[in-house]
Amino acid sequence: MIIVEQLSKQFVREAGLGWRRSKSVVQAVKDIHFSAADGMVTGLLGANGAGKTTTLRMIAALLASDTGQILVDGVAVEAGKQATQARMGVLSDARGLYPRLSARENIAYYGVLHGMSHDEANERATALADALDMRALLERRCEGFSQGEKMKTALARALVHDPQNIILDEPTNGLDVLATRALREFLAWLKSPAGGSKCILFSTHIMQEVERLCDHVVIVAGGETVAQGTVAELLDQAKESNFEDAFVKLAFA
């Protein structure tokens, strides 16, 4: 379970050179708060620049927050510290695979970094490849992989140590309809008791994805949580019958 309270983060941007040099402050996240429960898919839904990636990077301990608190299974997240890493699997938007390594090596290497033996990590890579229908890719170098192949490999790598909490930044970016469907089915399995009742948190700006996949939706606008609930509750709150209309009303009214 992930609990986020009063999270904020600002960046200082520098522009120009010499005497023309200037600094400006960007308040990327102002006040984000929500909780993401086990056995559920929670979606962070927001427009471009709303603060989703910055929020996920703070939860994943990749970036320090200015204020607020993040608890993962009751343990406070601290940027750069290992305490919560074992409990989290993170799929960033950059994917970041080693192109010269095979998919298996990319996946198993992360397992070893998480303290697994080589055999254990290899067995897990094979099991995940079966679950993600990517067995044929396993021994291929990642160089030249398609978007969908990269995503599957990066997802398997994020899950190699069987984390309870799964954080995905725009996981369907660049995927076609079939790959998106397969991912949706896999996430539905991961949140089920058979898949381990995982806590899944993902960011997106795609309405249909949220309607089809999310048990809980957190609408983020201008770095703030502006509404949250089930899709039905948000429709009710906005007094709309179409989810896109409800989103626009809640995010930009």
Ligand SMILES: Nc1ncnc2c1ncn2[C@@H]1O[C@H](COP(=O)(O)OP(=O)(O)OP(=O)(O)O)[C@@H](O)[C@H]1O
């Ligand atoms: N390292 C950084 N330095 C300066 N500004 C940043 C940095 N990272 C993010 N920002 C700014 O913070 C704001 C929020 O960015 P963020 O990437 O979190 O949004 P997002 O909701 O993930 O957007 P998108 O859907 O376009 O990926 C944006 O205005 C962005 O330009």
